[in-house]
Each structure stands twice: as C-alpha cells, then as structure tokens.
Amino acid sequence: MDVTDRGGAAEVRTQDTPALAGALRLAMGRIVRRLRQAHAVGDISLSGVSVLARLSAGGPDSPGSLAETERVRPQAMAATLAVLEQRGWVSRTPDTADRRRVVIAITEEGRAVLEQRRSESVGRLAHALEEFTPRERQALHDVLPLLDRLAERL
Numbered sequence: 001m002d003v004t005d006r007g008g009a010a011e012v013r014t015q016d017t018p019a020l021a022g023a024l025r026l027a028m029g030r031i032v033r034r035l036r037q038a039h040a041v042g043d044i045s046l047s048g049v050s051v052l053a054r055l056s057a058g059g060p061d062s063p064g065s066l067a068e069t070e071r072v073r074p075q076a077m078a079a080t081l082a083v084l085e086q087r088g089w090v091s092r093t094p095d096t097a098d099r100r101r102v103v104i105a106i107t108e109e110g111r112a113v114l115e116q117r118r119s120e121s122v123g124r125l126a127h128a129l130e131e132f133t134p135r136e137r138q139a140l141h142d143v144l145p146l147l148d149r150l151a152e153r154l
Helices: 017-037 046-058 063-070 074-086 108-129 134-153
Strands: 003-006 009-012 090-094 102-106
Touching: 017 108, 046 063, 046 074, 046 090, 046 102, 046 108, 063 074, 063 102, 074 090, 102 108
Parallel strands: none
Antiparallel strands: 003 009, 090 102
C-alpha cells in the first residue's frame, strides 16, 4: 500500500486508488459521525434529513420516487415517511392525476426543522474551519466539485 503517515493524517499517493478510497471513506465517516453526535438523541435520522432536503429542494414527490432517488427499499422509505408524517414534518395528499397514489410534501414545520439542523451542522463546521489557514480552506473549497461528482457516481 502506498500510504504514508504525516502527523496522524494518512497521505495517500493518487496512484493507489484502493488506498485513496479507503482513506476518503474513513475521513468522510469521521466527519459524518461527529456531526451526527452533535444532535440530540431521538432527533431526526440522516435518512429523514435527506428526505426533507430533497422535498424542500425538489418539491412534492411520490414515496416510490423518493425511495428510488434515495436508493432505499420502498419499505424503508415508508418507515422514514411514517416518522416524518407523525412529527408533522411532511404531509401526504392524493395525487391529482392518479387518486390511487399519494404525494409527499414538506410542511412549514419540516422546513423549520431542516433549517435548524442545517444551521447547527453548518455552525459546527464553520467553527472547526476557523482553525484552518486560508490556504487550507481554499483547498477544501476546490475539492467540493470533485466530492459532489463522487457522490453522484456512488
């Protein structure tokens, strides 16, 4: 493996794709876990946040379509939607084109929860980034399009 240790952070040579993938997975996993730990027990799940964000950005959608875009089984999406609906964060209405289907939409309370969650996470990230140099922050900024592209290909 072509990995060197630099002060606790693994440096991976770009030619070693599996090592790069492993190091990237570990780093992203640590960031997600730390952000997740910041939220109260019983708070909204990551899948719930993702569904609320998708509905907020893309508008109302069907449970089947949400399951497909979130890449989860319809049963898992049904469970997520049931919790969100029980908390009043999404609403369920009949589809006007096909009354047998339902459409899920985010409620104002759901938007408020989503915004609060985003604000907390963004605040934690911003606080942590203050310790980085301007050059390091620029490097993180420059890699964002690559991370977005990577997420789309997973």
